Amino acid sequence: MTAVVHAAAPRRHLPAVLVAVVVAGMAVSAWGARDRTTWFLETVWVLAGLPLVVLTRRRFPLTNLLCCLLAAHALVLAVGGHYTYAQVPLGDWVRDTFGLSRNPYDRFGHLMQGFVPAVLVRELLSRTSPLRGSRWLAPLTVCACLAFSAVFEMLEWLAAVAGGHSADAFLATQGDVWDTQWDMFCALIGATVSVLVLSRPHDRQLDALDGTPPPDVTSSPDVTSSYGGSGSTAG
Numbered sequence: 079m080t081a082v083v084h085a086a087a088p089r090r091h092l093p094a095v096l097v098a099v100v101v102a103g104m105a106v107s108a109w110g111a112r113d114r115t116t117w118f119l120e121t122v123w124v125l126a127g128l129p130l131v132v133l134t135r136r137r138f139p140l141t142n143l144l145c146c147l148l149a150a151h152a153l154v155l156a157v158g159g160h161y162t163y164a165q166v167p168l169g170d171w172v173r174d175t176f177g178l179s180r181n182p183y184d185r186f187g188h189l190m191q192g193f194v195p196a197v198l199v200r201e202l203l204s205r206t207s208p209l210r211g212s213r214w215l216a217p218l219t220v221c222a223c224l225a226f227s228a229v230f231e232m233l234e235w236l237a238a239v240a241g242g243h244s245a246d247a248f249l250a251t252q253g254d255v256w257d258t259q260w261d262m263f264c265a266l267i268g269a270t271v272s273v274l275v276l277s278r279p280h281d282r283q284l285d286a287l288d289g290t291p292p293p294d295v296t297s298s299p300d301v302t303s304s305y306g307g308s309g310s311t312a313g
Contacts, residue, residue, distance in 0.1 A: 093135065094141050096149040100128060100156075107156035109121060112165065119237065120159035124152045138205075141283035143276065144197050151194040158187055174296055180254065188261045191230070192223045192268025197276055216277065220269045227265035231258045 080290065104124060118125075131148070140148075157166060169183030199222045204210045222274065235258075254260065267284035 093140070093145050096145050097128065097132060100149050100152045103153045103156045105130070107160040110161050112162055117159040120163070121155050122142050122254050124155055128152070133286050139287065140203045141201060141280065141287055143280055144201050144230065147194045149196055154187055154190050158183065161304065163187060164279040184257075185260065185264050188227070188264035189268040191227055191261075192265035192270075193272040194268075195223050195226060196220065196272035196278060200273065200277070200280060205288075210284075221267035221275055224262065224266050227262045231261060234258075 104121065108117060110128065127148070131145075157168075161167065163169075163184040164181050166181060166183040169181035169186075170180065172183075173181050195217055200215065200219045203215060203219065209215045
C-alpha cells in the first residue's frame with residue numbers, strides 16, 4: 079500500500095509542476111520577443127487556456143496525458159511567439175541540414191495543432207456526451223480538430239486583411255501560396271495520428287479518473303477497428 083501511495087504522489091503533483099513549467103516558459107518567451115504583437119497573437123491560446131484549466135481543476139480535472147500534451151503545446155507556441163515561426167533557430171537548422179525550401183517550424187506547430195487538441199476534444203466528448211465507447215468518437219474528434227484549424231486560418235486571414243504587411247510574421251507563409259492548405263492538412267494528419275496512437279492509453283486514464291474498471295479486452299473488438307475508439311462498437 080505504501081508503494082502505491084508513493085507512486086501516486088508524483089501523478090497528483092504533475093499538473094502543478096506542468097503549470098510552473100508553462101508559466102516559466104511563457105515568461106522566458108515574452109522576455110525579448112522579436113515582435114510583441116506577434117507574441118501575443120501566437121500565445122493568446124495559452125494566456126486564455128492556462129487560467130481556465132487551473133480554475134476548473136477541482137470540478138473538472140484533466141487526465142495527466144492531456145495535461146502533459148497541453149503543456150508541450152504551450153511551449154511550442156511560446157517558442158514560436160518568441161522568435162516568430164519563420165525564424166525559429168531549430169527550424170532554420172532543420173531547413174539547412176535537410177536542404178528544405180523553408181523553415182518547417184510552422185508545419186510542426188500545425189501538426190501539434192491537430193495532435194494535442196484531438197486528445198482534448200476526445201476527453202471532453204468522452205466525459206460530457208454519450209459518445210464514450212462509440213465508433214463515432216474518433217472521426218468526430220478528427221473533424222472537430224480540422225474545423226478548429228479552418229477557423230484558425232480564417233483568423234489569420236482576418237489578421238492579414240486588418241494588418242497588411244505587418245501581419246506577415248504572424249502568418250509565417252514564407253512565400254508559399256498553399257500555406258493555408260498545408261496548415262490544415264498538417265492539423266488533419268496530427269489529429270489522425272493522435273487518435274490512432276493515443277486512444278488506448280487515454281481510455282485507461284479516463285477509466286482511472288472516473289473510477290470505472292477497464293473493459294474486458296478479450297471480448298471487445300480491437301481499437302483500430304473503430305478508428306481509434308475505446309474498443310466498443312456501439313453506434
